[in-house]
Amino acid sequence: MFIARAIPFMLALVLALVHGVFVGVAYAQTTELRFVTWRSEAPEVWNQGIADFERQNPGVKVIREIGPQSSTQLHDLLTQKLKNRDPRLDVFVMDVIWPAEFGSAGWTLPLDRYFSKSEQQGFLDAPIAANRYRGSIFGVPLFIDAGLLYYRKDLLTKYRVAPPRTWTELVDAAKKILTAANDPQLIGYSGQFKQYEGLICNMMEFILGNGGKLWDEVAMVSALEQPAARAAVRFVRDRIIGEVSHRGVLAYEEPESLALFTEGRAIFHRNWPYAWAVANDSERSKVAGRVGRAPLPGFSPAQGAAALGGWQIGVSRYSLQPELAWRFAAFMTGANMQKRIALATGRAPTRRALYDDPEIDKKMPQLKSLLETFKQAAPRPVTPVYAPLSNIMQRYFSSVLALHNTDIDKRASFAGRDMNRVLDLLRDRSTP
Amino acid sequence: MKRTAALALFSGGIALYCLVPFVWFVLTSLKSGTELTAIPPILLPSFHLSFYRSALENYGLLHYIANSIIVAASATMVTVAVGSLAAYAIARFQSKWTHFYLLLLLAISMFPQIAIAGPVWTILDRLQWLNTYQGLVAAYVALCLPLATWILATFFRDVPVEIEEAALIDGCSRLQALYKVVLPLAAPGILTAALLVFIYAWNEFFFALIIMTDPNVQTLPVGIALFPGEYTMPWGEIAAASTIATLPLILLTLIFQRGIVRGLSAGAVKG
Amino acid sequence: MKRSQDAALWFLLPSFCFVALFSLFPIVESLRLSFYRMILTLPWLGQRMVGWENYADLATDPVARDALVTTLLFIGVTIPLELLLGLGIALVLNEAFRGRGLLRAVVLVPWAIPTVVASQMWRFIFNDRYGLVNFMLFGADTSSYLAPLADPYLALAAIMIAEIWKTTPFAALIILAGLQSIADELYEAASVDGATSWQKFRHVTLPLLKPALLLALLFRTVDSLRVFDLVYVMTQGGPADATNVLQFYGYKKTFAEGMIGYGSAIAVTVFLLSLTLALVYLHLLRTSRWKEAGL
Numbered sequence: 002m003f004i005a006r007a008i009p010f011m012l013a014l015v016l017a018l019v020h021g022v023f024v025g026v027a028y029a030q031t032t033e034l035r036f037v038t039w040r041s042e043a044p045e046v047w048n049q050g051i052a053d054f055e056r057q058n059p060g061v062k063v064i065r066e067i068g069p070q071s072s073t074q075l076h077d078l079l080t081q082k083l084k085n086r087d088p089r090l091d092v093f094v095m096d097v098i099w100p101a102e103f104g105s106a107g108w109t110l111p112l113d114r115y116f117s118k119s120e121q122q123g124f125l126d127a128p129i130a131a132n133r134y135r136g137s138i139f140g141v142p143l144f145i146d147a148g149l150l151y152y153r154k155d156l157l158t159k160y161r162v163a164p165p166r167t168w169t170e171l172v173d174a175a176k177k178i179l180t181a182a183n184d185p186q187l188i189g190y191s192g193q194f195k196q197y198e199g200l201i202c203n204m205m206e207f208i209l210g211n212g213g214k215l216w217d218e219v220a221m222v223s224a225l226e227q228p229a230a231r232a233a234v235r236f237v238r239d240r241i242i243g244e245v246s247h248r249g250v251l252a253y254e255e256p257e258s259l260a261l262f263t264e265g266r267a268i269f270h271r272n273w274p275y276a277w278a279v280a281n282d283s284e285r286s287k288v289a290g291r292v293g294r295a296p297l298p299g300f301s302p303a304q305g306a307a308a309l310g311g312w313q314i315g316v317s318r319y320s321l322q323p324e325l326a327w328r329f330a331a332f333m334t335g336a337n338m339q340k341r342i343a344l345a346t347g348r349a350p351t352r353r354a355l356y357d358d359p360e361i362d363k364k365m366p367q368l369k370s371l372l373e374t375f376k377q378a379a380p381r382p383v384t385p386v387y388a389p390l391s392n393i394m395q396r397y398f399s400s401v402l403a404l405h406n407t408d409i410d411k412r413a414s415f416a417g418r419d420m421n422r423v424l425d426l427l428r429d430r431s432t433p
Numbered sequence: 434m435k436r437t438a439a440l441a442l443f444s445g446g447i448a449l450y451c452l453v454p455f456v457w458f459v460l461t462s463l464k465s466g467t468e469l470t471a472i473p474p475i476l477l478p479s480f481h482l483s484f485y486r487s488a489l490e491n492y493g494l495l496h497y498i499a500n501s502i503i504v505a506a507s508a509t510m511v512t513v514a515v516g517s518l519a520a521y522a523i524a525r526f527q528s529k530w531t532h533f534y535l536l537l538l539l540a541i542s543m544f545p546q547i548a549i550a551g552p553v554w555t556i557l558d559r560l561q562w563l564n565t566y567q568g569l570v571a572a573y574v575a576l577c578l579p580l581a582t583w584i585l586a587t588f589f590r591d592v593p594v595e596i597e598e599a600a601l602i603d604g605c606s607r608l609q610a611l612y613k614v615v616l617p618l619a620a621p622g623i624l625t626a627a628l629l630v631f632i633y634a635w636n637e638f639f640f641a642l643i644i645m646t647d648p649n650v651q652t653l654p655v656g657i658a659l660f661p662g663e664y665t666m667p668w669g670e671i672a673a674a675s676t677i678a679t680l681p682l683i684l685l686t687l688i689f690q691r692g693i694v695r696g697l698s699a700g701a702v703k704g
Numbered sequence: 705m706k707r708s709q710d711a712a713l714w715f716l717l718p719s720f721c722f723v724a725l726f727s728l729f730p731i732v733e734s735l736r737l738s739f740y741r742m743i744l745t746l747p748w749l750g751q752r753m754v755g756w757e758n759y760a761d762l763a764t765d766p767v768a769r770d771a772l773v774t775t776l777l778f779i780g781v782t783i784p785l786e787l788l789l790g791l792g793i794a795l796v797l798n799e800a801f802r803g804r805g806l807l808r809a810v811v812l813v814p815w816a817i818p819t820v821v822a823s824q825m826w827r828f829i830f831n832d833r834y835g836l837v838n839f840m841l842f843g844a845d846t847s848s849y850l851a852p853l854a855d856p857y858l859a860l861a862a863i864m865i866a867e868i869w870k871t872t873p874f875a876a877l878i879i880l881a882g883l884q885s886i887a888d889e890l891y892e893a894a895s896v897d898g899a900t901s902w903q904k905f906r907h908v909t910l911p912l913l914k915p916a917l918l919l920a921l922l923f924r925t926v927d928s929l930r931v932f933d934l935v936y937v938m939t940q941g942g943p944a945d946a947t948n949v950l951q952f953y954g955y956k957k958t959f960a961e962g963m964i965g966y967g968s969a970i971a972v973t974v975f976l977l978s979l980t981l982a983l984v985y986l987h988l989l990r991t992s993r994w995k996e997a998g999l
Contacts, residue, residue: 066646069658077959081643084744085558106745185847196942249832249851251943256666385745388961396945403856403943443796448810457836458825519719526712534716541727543978545930547955548971552730575726578719607711636818638933654820668828675821682816687809
């Protein structure tokens with residue numbers, strides 16, 4: 002009986018060993034470059050690109066480890082390797098809010114030696130700024146995102162409403178259309194208000210649009226208790242969610258909020274640039290061709306703010322082949338790859354020159370008009386302690402929006418106090 | 434008559450309670466793309482298999498299932514083997530060491546797994562067992578040993594000593610007595626422990642997420658976590674993958690359900 | 705006797721090796737780290753031994769206190785319901801009728817589904833536009849549809865429902881085991897004495913079921929305190945931190961924020977909480993049978 006039970010076990014063990022040996026033998030004669038990333042929406046482009054790189058660098062094999070799309074899950078996975086100085090990680094993708102954290106922790110290789118200031122000039126300013134910390138550059142921007150306003154062109158035309166230039170105009174326009182259309186399924190505004198990182202992007206667009214800030218970068222203290230910030234938050238709770246949206250948005254991330262818009266159930270919608278292609282795809286959207294896009298409004302005209310998003314490529318400080326890793330990072334963010342990715346996925350490139358490229362212009366004619374928005378996109382606090390700050394802010398915003406009759410001023414001061422306690426940790430350091 | 438009616442009513446209620454959420458998900462997996470997001474939701478699908486095809490082809494579902502089977506089966510076999518030895522000692526050689534060991538196991542099992550994920554990763558890294566089947570299996574074995582040992586020990590204690598003593602007198606070593614006498618008689622307990630470990634290893638997510646980052650060896654829960662696109666939530670494919678992921682377990686429980694109930698039966702109450 | 709003791713140690717050795725390396729050592733490491741201040745993203749702060757500081761901070765941390773309340777509320781609601789439902793299911797399964805085997809298999813289905821699958825499933829069911837719950841409550845009247853996961857109280861209730869659904873089978877099985885071990889003669893004797901069904905239940909079943917009930921209580925409490933996958937997939941702790949159970953807060957501190965010392969202190973706290981509750985249960989369960997089991 003023992004033998005009978007041992008056989009399957011031995012079989013499993015043998016299978017595992019064979020698998021391991023196979024894998025080992027296959028890669029024995031090549032240099033491996035390990036790249037942790039999420040799965041792209043255009044796998045052919047990435048596969049092709051990687052094949053090209055391997056051809057240009059004979060003897061090199063790029064091994065991709067695919068992680069989840071969820072930024073938090075990918076973060077968990079990456080930090081686990083990096084904090085243990087795993088040498089089998091060479092290159093990885095970084096969310097726009099990670100470079101300062103990873104750079105400070107000593108996980109990403111400072112790239113100044115390879116990525117000169119003049120080279121950096123070839124990229125848009127905002128993403129470069131997000132990749133810089135304490136004088137060094139820690140990542141190369143791959144593509145850029147910024148918050149935009151989408152709206153139902155047909156509804157605005159039908160009810161003779163102009164595209165709003167301020168948030169108040171937007172609320173009034175939404176109310177006017179809602180009353181006139183008398184459609185119980187229609188809501189005025191769809192955004193991302195779940196307690197997650199995206200909430201910060203949405204809320205900061207309102208706060209900055211009111212002349213407020215999330216933090217005072219120079220003094221390194223929270224700015225949430227300032228009147229402008231508090232007023233903006235109050236506006237979102239009372240007028241956006243209270244009057245023209247529905248409670249469901251408090252559980253929405255990008256997919257759900259976009260789905261509401263593409264089903265024709267929202268007049269206004271806030272999302273990243275990618276939503277344009279989805280909303281105009283007649284197979285996936287009921288409102289294809291009836292969609293307009295504009296920069297987000299502010300509280301006074303032309304004071305609109307857009308949150309900066311996007312992904313970058315970083316090199317691990319513990320990589321055993323930093324030169325090769327850099328070459329790969331440079332290749333993936335090179336003009337050629339960025340162009341291919343842009344054409345295939347609609348992602349906005351980070352290299353300035355590509356905004357004048359005729360092919361891109363032809364395929365994505367609105368891209369050029371977004372350039373201004375991209376140039377002014379506001380980053381979230383670029384600091385190694387962004388993660389705790391984000392959790393504090395998420396808690397604050399979500400509490401104010403989801404609970405009833407919250408005392409905004411009190412909660413703002415609590416959040417500010419918590420943020421300052423975290424920021425105080427940075428003061429221990431002696432100046433460089 | 435009244436009794437049958439009452440039983441039927443309650444049985445029906447229980448079946449509904451247990452099955453409705455899952456059946457709803459299965460029905461979802463059989464819908465077509467447009468039916469999926471219909472508002473209000475459609476109850477009966479038109480039996481499209483497009484999501485299944487997509488889950489299998491575009492997302493490589495079978496591959497994840499194969500990895501899960503390897504990991505779960507190995508973890509089960511190793512846990513039962515190692516646990517049997519310890520359980521035998523606890524059941525037969527009652528001493529302060531075995532007493533202490535059982536208490537130690539119980540205490541260990543109460544520590545939040547998430548917290549030890551980091552140190553376990555480091556240990557596997559030093560052993561060069563990251564992204565290998567044996568690494569994840571070893572972690573699962575350690576996590577499952579407390580409960581498995583406990584169940585096995587209670588079963589072994591119920592095996593009459595006389596048969597064993599007869600075997601020992603006949604010249605068997607302790608080990609042989611264990612394998613030839615005790616294990617066959619304690620089969621329900623082994624079955625229970627095995628199923629518990631298998632289900633645990635099949636379900637486990639967080640350790641698998643951080644230990645298995647190489648797509649070649651990723652298990653099913655991690656695979657399903659990779660389904661969502663950056664801004665899309667493929668409910669159809671997830672439902673299809675979940676159906677396929679759960680079927681083996683349901684089959685297993687169907688086959689072994691009598692054994693399981695008998696298993697926990699003797700274990701739980703006799704203490 | 706001594707040879708027995710030696711033999712015992714050899715038998716315990718393989719198990720001890722696994723447990724020592726992959727459980728004991730990490731736990732001790734976690735415990736050790738809880739006495740340090742260690743923030744991964746601020747390496748210049750170093751790893752300073754700060755004694756009880758993390759625990760003191762934890763005691764005054766309002767978020768941790770809310771998380772503890774949420775956790776206790778969570779187990780306070782889910783455990784009794786699981787036991788009650790489990791008892792009901794066990795009573796039915798204890799009767800002999802045709803199709804009992806099939807029902808037993810059906811009862812195991814929720815338990816057999818991987819937690820990450822179940823979490824996605826419940827997220828889908830609670831969806832505010834095409835979820836089953838809304839459909840059952842409001843049918844085609846979509847404007848009345850609720851958004852359970854958007855409301856702090858409903859979100860917590862949603863997580864509780866998902867948890868109860870998932871783990872009731874386990875409680876049911878343990879209680880069923882207890883039921884099946886109650887000798888029929890006892891019921892017969894009670895019948896002879898003229899007892900009604902209810903009286904039999906109260907005076908024969910319940911007292912003899914005490915060990916099984918308390919056992920279910922023990923296992924379920926310890927597991928509930930560690931609930932993680934459900935929150936991770938369904939709500940990520942929100943909205944408004946309503947589902948931020950203590951261990952999820954610990955995860956955020958350790959993995960998302962890199963505050964390893966503080967995160968470890970949270971884990972140790974959860975552990976001590978489990979231990980305390982377990983000891984309370986074991987004390988309540990103090991019968992000779994448990995002494996026999998070596999507890």
